[in-house]
Amino acid sequence: MQRCDYCGRSVYKNVSGTYVLCSSKCKKKHKNRIYMSDLEQKILSLMADGITVTEIDLIVEDDKFDIVSAVRRLVYFDKILFKKTRTEINLLTRIFTKRK
Numbered sequence: 001m002q003r004c005d006y007c008g009r010s011v012y013k014n015v016s017g018t019y020v021l022c023s024s025k026c027k028k029k030h031k032n033r034i035y036m037s038d039l040e041q042k043i044l045s046l047m048a049d050g051i052t053v054t055e056i057d058l059i060v061e062d063d064k065f066d067i068v069s070a071v072r073r074l075v076y077f078d079k080i081l082f083k084k085t086r087t088e089i090n091l092l093t094r095i096f097t098k099r100k
């Protein structure tokens, strides 16, 4: 399954030639790599084991779409954070700092 390089969702139609991106919104946001990596670092620094994406959103206070996207990248691509369910990551998903 191909995942969007920005939001981490599965891609039905790739809108980019160079990257895998699911929408013009993600294509635009993907250009700002510094913001992407800053937000990932911010999430990692505030991360507590087993909290939900909604709780991360309340702590980090950035745009909700950007936060969920960063969490998906950290889980699906970087494999720094983990989930214990098979379902796709949404606001209710619990995220863990350790695999087990």
Ligand SMILES: [Zn+2]
Residues within 6 Å of the ligand: 004, 005, 006, 007, 008, 009, 021, 022, 023, 026
């Ligand atoms: Zn996307």
